[in-house]
Amino acid sequence: MPNISQLNIAVIGAGAIGLKHLEGFSGHPAARLVAVAETSVERGQAAIEAFKVPTLVSDYREILNREDIDIVSIALPNYLHASVALEALEAGKHVVLDKPMATNADDAEKVAALARSKGLHLMVGQNQRFSLKAQTLKQMCLDGKLGDLYYAKATWLRRSGIPRIGSWFTSKQFAGGGCVYDIGIHVLDLALHFLGEFDVASVSGQTFSKFGPRGLGEGEWGKSETNPDQVFDVEDFASAFIRLKSGRALQLEVSWAAHLETRDVNGVQLFGEDGGATSNPLKLFRSDCGEPVVEEPELADPLVNPDRMQHFVDVVLGEAESFVPLDESLKAQRILDMIYKSAATGEEIRLDV
Numbered sequence: 001m002p003n004i005s006q007l008n009i010a011v012i013g014a015g016a017i018g019l020k021h022l023e024g025f026s027g028h029p030a031a032r033l034v035a036v037a038e039t040s041v042e043r044g045q046a047a048i049e050a051f052k053v054p055t056l057v058s059d060y061r062e063i064l065n066r067e068d069i070d071i072v073s074i075a076l077p078n079y080l081h082a083s084v085a086l087e088a089l090e091a092g093k094h095v096v097l098d099k100p101m102a103t104n105a106d107d108a109e110k111v112a113a114l115a116r117s118k119g120l121h122l123m124v125g126q127n128q129r130f131s132l133k134a135q136t137l138k139q140m141c142l143d144g145k146l147g148d149l150y151y152a153k154a155t156w157l158r159r160s161g162i163p164r165i166g167s168w169f170t171s172k173q174f175a176g177g178g179c180v181y182d183i184g185i186h187v188l189d190l191a192l193h194f195l196g197e198f199d200v201a202s203v204s205g206q207t208f209s210k211f212g213p214r215g216l217g218e219g220e221w222g223k224s225e226t227n228p229d230q231v232f233d234v235e236d237f238a239s240a241f242i243r244l245k246s247g248r249a250l251q252l253e254v255s256w257a258a259h260l261e262t263r264d265v266n267g268v269q270l271f272g273e274d275g276g277a278t279s280n281p282l283k284l285f286r287s288d289c290g291e292p293v294v295e296e297p298e299l300a301d302p303l304v305n306p307d308r309m310q311h312f313v314d315v316v317l318g319e320a321e322s323f324v325p326l327d328e329s330l331k332a333q334r335i336l337d338m339i340y341k342s343a344a345t346g347e348e349i350r351l352d353v
């Protein structure tokens with residue numbers, strides 16, 4: 001356990017989610033925000049003023065060269081996640097990375113391997129796991145309240161939620177993928193987390209790109225710059241059927257844009273031998289006598305700090321085990337690759353180990 005009571009933190013990228021990282025860290029008594037790296041002077045300046053951070057740099061390497069910085073949090077466009085994480089780990093920093101871990105599983109493996117070889121903490125900030133509702137449901141799964149879980153539906157369907165058409169988000173080169181990489185990974189990770197199993201056997205997936213290429217379906221998220229010449233070459237809808245090694249299965253459905261009655265449906269539905277549940281809203285179901293019994297449970301005491309950044313500080317301080325084990329993030333990232341491979345080949349992809 002490190003013999004320290006205060007950790008110096010730097011955040012790289014102060015766009016829409018970087019501000020959330022800063023907000024999270026600022027609420028932890030042992031976290032001292034010491035620097036922000038941001039290429040946009042305007043966004044960087046606004047961030048350091050809002051969170052009273054003493055230093056703003058445009059080149060993140062200045063941060064990595066500073067010996068007094070313990071934790072680097074990465075809130076950059078997806079294509080920079082793996083390379084900046086590798087540099088940060090090489091410089092001896094603990095790293096918390098926003099999702100997705102990388103733009104492909106091989107790069108994610110390289111980052112994980114370096115963290116392990118250096119003995120540094122690396123966590124992908126899958127924030128949906130940390131919500132009080134998700135932590136309550138996870139506790140119920142651990143307690144066996146639903147019995148053996150055999151199936152899950154992981155859904156994030158947005159009616160009109162493409163984050164800035166023409167930004168890095170909608171470019172395969174810069175984002176790695178579209179809605180699957182942006183929001184699908186959240187509910188995929190959450191479903192696997194509830195099931196307690198990340199070992200995939202096979203994936204059959206299909207992707208569609210129906211709205212973005214027509215300039216339709218943009219949402220409100222984000223501050224990313226746009227380029228009118230940027231081609232929209234990622235999916236805005238995807239569906240995948242995922243078999244796990246144990247025989248459990250899950251269905252992932254995700255859209256950035258679709259003709260839907262509801263604006264945004266986001267959550268996991270669980271099917272267990274002794275009960276079913278939805279994560280959002282948090283409800284449990286049983287149908288013992290033919291009639292459904294519906295329970296809306298009270299939120300339980302959290303298993304870990306509900307703020308992922310504050311949790312990571314606890315992890316580095318040696319006060320908590322990472323709630324997002326690295327191995328699970330790698331396996332989830334592998335599934336993303338398999339979805340695209342299946343969509344491209346029109347075949348089910350098997351992972352034979």
Ligand SMILES: NC(=O)c1ccc[n+]([C@@H]2O[C@H](COP(=O)([O-])OP(=O)(O)OC[C@H]3O[C@@H](n4cnc5c(N)ncnc54)[C@H](O)[C@@H]3O)[C@@H](O)[C@H]2O)c1
Binds near residue numbers: 012
């Ligand atoms: N966990 C979540 O719920 C969640 C939500 C949204 C986004 N994200 C993830 O967070 C990441 C960032 O998303 P965003 O919406 O904040 O994007 P964004 O475009 O708003 O922010 C990215 C920021 O990085 C800055 N930047 C780019 N290159 C840089 C560099 N070399 N050095 C320093 N700064 C640089 C940009 O100027 C921009 O301000 C993405 O990977 C995205 O998937 C996570």
